[in-house]
Amino acid sequence: QVQLVESGGGLVQPGGSLRLSCAASGFTFKSYPMSWVRQAPGKGFEWVSGISGHGGYTNYGSSVQGRFTISRDNANSTVYLQMNSLKPDDTAVYYCGKGRGQYWSAILRDYDYRGQGTQVTVSS
Numbered sequence: 581q582v583q584l585v586e587s588g589g590g591l592v593q594p595g596g597s598l599r600l601s602c603a604a605s606g607f608t609f610k611s612y613p614m615s616w617v618r619q620a621p622g623k624g625f626e627w628v629s630g631i632s633g634h635g636g637y638t639n640y641g642s643s644v645q646g647r648f649t650i651s652r653d654n655a656n657s658t659v660y661l662q663m664n665s666l667k668p669d670d671t672a673v674y675y676c677g678k679g680r681g682q683y684w685s686a687i688l689r690d691y692d693y694r695g696q697g698t699q700v701t702v703s704s
Contacts, residue, residue, distance in 0.1 A: 582606040582694060584676050589698030592666055600661040600698060602676030609657040610634070613679040615691045616650065616661045618672035618700075625688060628674070629661060632684040639686035643669070666702045673697040 588600040602614070615630035629650040630639045638650055649662040659676055677691030685691075 582678060582692070584678060584693075584695035586674060586676055586695045586698040589674060589700045591701045591703065593704050594667060594702055596666050596702070597662070597664045598666065598700060600663065600674055600676075600700075602659045602661075602695065604657045604659070604676075604678065607678065610654040611682050613637075613682075613684050613691075614650075614652060614659040615677040615679075615688070616659075616674055617677060617688055617691075617693065618670075618674045619697075620669075620672040623672075625675075625693075626672075627686070627688045630684075630686050630691070631659065633679075633682065637684050663700070666700075668702045671700060671702050673699050 583605045585603045611633050613632045616628040617625045619625050627641045631650045647665045652659045675693045675697045677693040
């Protein structure tokens with residue numbers, strides 16, 4: 581059974597940093613791309629970032645490009661999102677997703693989001 585458990589969220593001041601983690605289990609982690617999306621209050625899901633199974637391909641949404649970095653540790657079945665220079669507009673629930681197939685994609689709908697998410701609040 582596929583499980584994705586996000587952690588690392590919290591309250592941070594504008595300009596601060598957070599590192600999100602997503603622990604995965606129930607599938608061959610290294611074979612699948614992984615992604616992060618977010619949902620702000622009253623809004624739809626927004627693509628944040630994706631990374632291929634081997635980590636060689638990454639993609640970022642325009643609103644986070646240059647501030648966020650995605651990475652993965654295939655030995656420990658974990659994907660990370662390092663978030664720097666955080667802004668109030670980054671406030672959202674962040675979810676990690678597993679690729680529906682073993683192909684690289686930077687499209688939100690090509691991923692399956694099963695976790696509970698982790699809340700990130702950026703406020704002074």
